[in-house]
Amino acid sequence: MFKAIVSASTLRDALDSVSVLVDECKIRLNEDELAIRAVDPANVGMVDLTLEAAAFESYEADGGVIGVNLNRLEDIAGMANSGDLVQLELDEETRKLHIQIDGLSYTLALIDPDSIRQEPDIPDLDLPAEIVVEGAQIGRGITAADMVSDHIRLRVDEAEEAFFIEAEGDTDDVDLRLDREDLIDLQAGPAESLFSLDYLKDMNKAIPKDAEVRVELGEEFPVKLHYEFGEGMGQVTYMLAPRIQSD
């Protein structure tokens, strides 16, 4: 059983953050929250999303799992104006999801959850550095890095107490330095890893510019990016494996 009403913008934010990594995903309809966890086909990027029941206008669920085609669902959600409410109802007989937006009604065929790539376990990581920064700052670093290279180095300098976003191209370099005062919070530690911009660029699209992004970083370890949406009642964690250093 699943029946919920949610604002279109919250739904869109949630879907966008997942669709940057995968085309299909499983949605867990837990009693107190909606949860999505997915890993991209290349096994490099992962997203873990929860949207609390309180983020919905109304929410009833009893722990089922459905598989959806995210592109379709996004398209439908795109039909709504941002203030509109979207009503979702699962028809367990036909295994279809009924979606209603201001008189528009859409029946979405679901995908067998077993046919979707398995949900990953979240590796338990102890990452030494933690940076809390505005989404816009990260976006700036990524956009600049993208001009010169296809990978990016995230680094914390313990001595200088600064967070660096660096990219080295064939001919040109880009370097964004964020000192403690530019950051919301910094817990310095030995941290430096290289990542693919392909992924970060996509993730960056989903991160709201005004969100506080908590970055956990290690040495040649995956990076974790946490942020909230939907007035703090939705949480997203991205995790991205480091790029292999080849020289």
Added chain:
Amino acid sequence: MTDWTETYRPSSLSELRGNDKAVKGVREWADTWDDHREALVLHGSPGVGKTSAAHALAADKGWETVELNASDQRTADVIERYAGRAANNATLGGSAGGDDTGGRQLVILDEADNIHGNYDRGGKSAVTSLVKSAGQPVILIANEYYEMSRGLRNATQDIEFRDVGARSIVPVLRDICRKEGIEFDADALERIAERNAGDLRGAVNDLQAVADGKDHLMLEDVVTGDRDRSMGVFPFLDLVLKESTSAQEALQSSYEVDETPDDLTTWIEDNMLKVYDTEEAVRAYDHLADADVWLGRVWASQNYSYWRYAGDNLSAGVAAARDGTKGGWTRWGRPQFYHSTSDTSDEVVRAIAERGGFSMDTARRAVLPYLQAMTHHCKPRALTVEMAAAYEFEAEHVSFVTGSGETTNKVESIVEDAEDLRAERMEEHSGGAFAGVALSAETGEHGDAGSDDAGDSEDGQTSLADPDGSAESGESAGDAGHDAVRDADPDAAEDDDGQSGLSDFM
């Protein structure tokens, strides 16, 4: 009903039947991957265990796998997005220290010889750059090793999987029957194994088809029709050009060949004269010309139903042009332009055209012949180096132009020198840009001398002394003139030791 070929797919390399040597090679490749970091090509007939070997290897090593096969569209973009990302990043689980594989995962590109030019746009070159830059082990799987481009073959190691002998197939079938609880006549299994000559997967599929749901498998159950097999090009040529007694027989055989009419036309055309006498050839050429007209219509209209008329002409038409049958054995040759030189030649011509700023046609007809004459067998060497540097040629290109063997030391050293030369030029050039007026005036003067010299000598030179002002070509001109005035100007800012100019050789 699950597919037995999946159910009984080996989960470890040690379970793989047949091809012991190849399996050993695969294991060695994986064990030494850290040292060589090269991609591996597994090639061989269908159903002999190539894909199974790749997956079994990953299971043995505890690597995760990312697989891309022919059911996915494989454009450059897709390959970049899936295989490319997987090949350049650590895995989430591994890099987090969750296991001891260090974030390694195996990228498997199945049917790598079947990346189609149009449907998988840009796929071929994406694969080549993938294997060259990959930070993860990559296995390419192919039926026809030589269908893959030379660039790809050179950048990879290869292991051939041979057909699995009937003697190795029977025990596999026996095991499966035991596990499925089916009694069997030994003859029946042998029959299946023989019929599938070398194709283990085919044998397992056949076994499932006849045995599923039965308690006891007897020889009678197995006696069914043989499956269709495609005809090779050589038997087809034998039939059309020598043996067929009717046009219809030749036509029928053309349906069984797994080649497009374009390719068949070139095969026939290139081989026909080996057996046809003059009068037969005249008639046969008429039909080949008609076939070609139809191929042209296919090309122009993209209406592939015209292929059948090309097929009629190239098989029935050519066969009908022959008087009687012919005996003996003929060595059929691969059509000349077929794969052998065309890629390299196109690359060479494209480089010349780009650098010179003229069409590929001009580059091919008005420039390339001169280059070939001037640098025949890499003599004079300095000029060849100069050319390789100017066009950024690789060894294969230099070999194509000069006619020297590609892997010879001579060609390799020329390519190396050309690279050094380019690097030197790059430095020199930026130096000149920052050093100010005096220097640029000087190079300008040299540039004049160079283009005069070159312009006087021959047309082919225009490419090197090209006046379009691009950095390298301007540079070439400058250097060409440089030597001519070196004696008079020993204090020239640049030091061009080892650098000879074009004018020395004219």
